[in-house]
Structures are given as C-alpha cells and as structure tokens.
Amino acid sequence: MISFNYETDFKLENEIQTSEWISKAIVSENCEEGELNYIFCSDDYLHKINVDFLNHDTLTDIISFDYSVGKELHGDIYISVERVAENAKDFKVSFDEELARVMIHGILHYCGYKDKSEIDAKLMRSKEDYYLKERFQS
Known part of the structure; x- marks a missing residue:
C-alpha cells in the first residue's frame, strides 16, 4: 500500500494516478508492493532528518529509509518539495x-x-527516464 503524508502545505493533485504509476513500476521491476510511505516536507524538516539520522549537514531533495524484505518493498521516502522546486528550475524541467x-x-x-558509481548512476537515470515516459504519456 502506498500512502502520501504531508508535513507542509503541498498536496499531490493526483494521488490515485500517482499510486497506480508507482505500483506498475514496482511490478515491472519484479518486486512486490508492501507498505510505502511518502512524506512531503520542507527543507528544514528534511535537513533535520539528514543531520539527526545520517550525520549530513546538507540540504537534499530525498531521504529514504528502506525496510524491504527481499523483493517485498517497504519504506519511508521523505521528499523536500522546496528542494524539488529549486532543482526543477536548475534542470529546466517542470x-x-x-x-x-x-x-x-x-x-x-x-x-x-x-547510483554511487558512474555506471550505476547511468543505469538509474535510464530507469528513471523510462518510468517518467510511462508517467507522462499515460
């Protein structure tokens, strides 16, 4: 089950479509959907998590805590909507x-x-691109 939680004023406009898109990607990767929580938050909120749990004193767009068991995916994905907005401007995308x-x-x-090595990052980016194409052509 995919749930969307908000620690900021932001709210997804299309939770059902987004959830279906993510579920389809999980199945395409031969994995099973478990409990997945997206938490949308501010830079300050995510920065505190980054410092407290990862000892990184930097801003970031995403932090994920993976509780998966084998191919059954479970986890909490924190996303700073402020960072995403800034990155969208920097990368000239919506x-x-x-x-x-x-x-x-x-x-x-x-x-x-x-995504730590150049080869791994390239594969990750190609997978992202594939699923983005699926998302925005549907």
Missing part, C-alpha cells in the same frame, strides 16, 4: 517532472538500483 523523478528514484533504490 516541477511535476522533477517530483516524479525523485519519487521513482526512491522506489528504484528499494528495487536494488544504486
């Missing part, structure tokens, strides 16, 4: 596209994809 990229990025990590 807010909706950048938000979708960040949302699917967290799921792809749970599916086992990494």
Whole structure:
C-alpha cells in the first residue's frame, strides 16, 4: 500500500494516478508492493532528518529509509518539495517532472538500483527516464 503524508502545505493533485504509476513500476521491476510511505516536507524538516539520522549537514531533495524484505518493498521516502522546486528550475524541467523523478528514484533504490558509481548512476537515470515516459504519456 502506498500512502502520501504531508508535513507542509503541498498536496499531490493526483494521488490515485500517482499510486497506480508507482505500483506498475514496482511490478515491472519484479518486486512486490508492501507498505510505502511518502512524506512531503520542507527543507528544514528534511535537513533535520539528514543531520539527526545520517550525520549530513546538507540540504537534499530525498531521504529514504528502506525496510524491504527481499523483493517485498517497504519504506519511508521523505521528499523536500522546496528542494524539488529549486532543482526543477536548475534542470529546466517542470516541477511535476522533477517530483516524479525523485519519487521513482526512491522506489528504484528499494528495487536494488544504486547510483554511487558512474555506471550505476547511468543505469538509474535510464530507469528513471523510462518510468517518467510511462508517467507522462499515460
């Protein structure tokens, strides 16, 4: 089950369509959907999590806590809508596209994809692009 939680004024306009898109991606990756929580928040909220839990004193757009068991995906995905908005401007894409990229990025990590090496990051980006195409052509 995918749930959307809000620690800021932001609210997804299309929770059902977004949830269906994420579920389809999970199945496409030969994984099973467990309890997945998206928490949309501010820079300050996510910065505090970054400092308290990861000892990183930086702003970020996403932090995910993976509780998956094998191929059954479980986790909490925190997303700073402020950071997503800034990144969308920097990358010259729409807010909706950048938000979708960040949302699917967290799921792809749970599916086992990494992004630390150049090769892994390239594969991750191609997977993101594939699912973004699915999202915005539907």
